[in-house]
Amino acid sequence: MNQEQLFFSILRSVLWGTPTEVPTDADWRGVLNLAARQKCLHAFSVWLKAHRVSTPFDKQLTPAMYMVLQRLARLNQLAISVIDLLEAHHIPATLIKGYSLSGLYPDPDTRDFGDVDIYVGEEHYERAAEIVTAAYPDAYWHSGTHGGIHYILVIDENMDRVVELHRVTMEFHDKQADALYQSFTHRYLYHSTTLDIYGKAVAVPSAAYNALYVFMHAWHHFESTGVGFRQLGDWALCLQLAHEQLTPAEWQTLTQEIDEMLAALHMKTAWQTFGHILVQELHLPTEAFPLYTTEYQERANRLLRQLLRDGHGGRPAKGDCRLMKRFAWERPKKNRLLQKSYTACRLLFEAWQMAKFFPDLAWHELHATLRASFRH
Numbered sequence: 001m002n003q004e005q006l007f008f009s010i011l012r013s014v015l016w017g018t019p020t021e022v023p024t025d026a027d028w029r030g031v032l033n034l035a036a037r038q039k040c041l042h043a044f045s046v047w048l049k050a051h052r053v054s055t056p057f058d059k060q061l062t063p064a065m066y067m068v069l070q071r072l073a074r075l076n077q078l079a080i081s082v083i084d085l086l087e088a089h090h091i092p093a094t095l096i097k098g099y100s101l102s103g104l105y106p107d108p109d110t111r112d113f114g115d116v117d118i119y120v121g122e123e124h125y126e127r128a129a130e131i132v133t134a135a136y137p138d139a140y141w142h143s144g145t146h147g148g149i150h151y152i153l154v155i156d157e158n159m160d161r162v163v164e165l166h167r168v169t170m171e172f173h174d175k176q177a178d179a180l181y182q183s184f185t186h187r188y189l190y191h192s193t194t195l196d197i198y199g200k201a202v203a204v205p206s207a208a209y210n211a212l213y214v215f216m217h218a219w220h221h222f223e224s225t226g227v228g229f230r231q232l233g234d235w236a237l238c239l240q241l242a243h244e245q246l247t248p249a250e251w252q253t254l255t256q257e258i259d260e261m262l263a264a265l266h267m268k269t270a271w272q273t274f275g276h277i278l279v280q281e282l283h284l285p286t287e288a289f290p291l292y293t294t295e296y297q298e299r300a301n302r303l304l305r306q307l308l309r310d311g312h313g314g315r316p317a318k319g320d321c322r323l324m325k326r327f328a329w330e331r332p333k334k335n336r337l338l339q340k341s342y343t344a345c346r347l348l349f350e351a352w353q354m355a356k357f358f359p360d361l362a363w364h365e366l367h368a369t370l371r372a373s374f375r376h
Helices: 003-016 028-037 041-050 058-088 097-104 121-135 175-188 207-224 229-245 248-265 268-282 297-310 322-327 336-355 359-374
Strands: 116-119 150-154 162-166 194-197 200-203
Touching (some): 003 028, 028 297, 041 058, 058 121, 058 194, 058 200, 097 116, 097 194, 121 150, 175 207, 175 248, 207 229, 207 268, 229 248, 229 268, 248 268, 268 297, 268 359, 336 359
Antiparallel strands (some): 150 162, 194 200
16 A cells, blocks of 8 residues: 555545554555645644554644644634624625534544634625724734635744634625525535533534535645645535435435536536545545546546645745746836736636646636736
């Protein structure tokens, strides 16, 4: 069993709670390095500890694991405090992203997260940001304005406690696609699904909502800096739970709505290519993946090689392109012509990277983004 096979074997055990055998001659350096690139190192540390599997790196892994668990406990307290504060002002709050997904794992401690993401919606967004900022007057940093899709409050200088308040969960340039997605959000986000945190039932998105949202969030990472298998594992768990919870008729309806959404975004091929990886490597049952096909198997295998190589945050950024190095960190603000040149070069570079796997989507996104960018 090579390091990639062992990595996926342990990851499947983390996701599904299935037993797995660990060879005595395992290449732990390679396996753990791969886990770190995929943002799965903490999950592997917890799994190794729970299954009493020893490695040559236990002296480094164990203290790091407990430090993460202590940070997660502080985030638990922060989440309760902020949600109680919002509820006291009659603002409904829903935990989203990584925090809300930890409860899907057989051992919730295996899923770490970096901050507390709370969806409050358009109606309450401005007021929620003001209330939370006023409650933490000594916060280390906050985003200053309430524009964009979320407002960020960093409470300590180590970025150990961070709150993000979301106006929307995602936003798209394409007006038709954005309208479809916001409608999908209003129909599926609230379904009396809760996560227990220290005895408090906290609202989280339904598995049906996360079946699409977690993919879209993972895609956002993929097309920018790279996505790790931690997020793809999240997606697999959401799909499996949605398939278990929904009736056949509800599952069919969800599949049709996802199909409609993907068509509006020109992303059906991307969805099905990533889906093949979930089925092949993470052993998600084919019946639990909407719109499953083997048509893109060869493309999925090539994509898998890149995902394993780049990991989370490891894709070439615009600063790695020789043409972009001059403006890698900051747009040329004072010269309008240079601004437009910078934008064109950046978008072409990003489209070139995407076209290696999804040429039709790369052209569509380049065309749509160029129109949006040069309209202003």
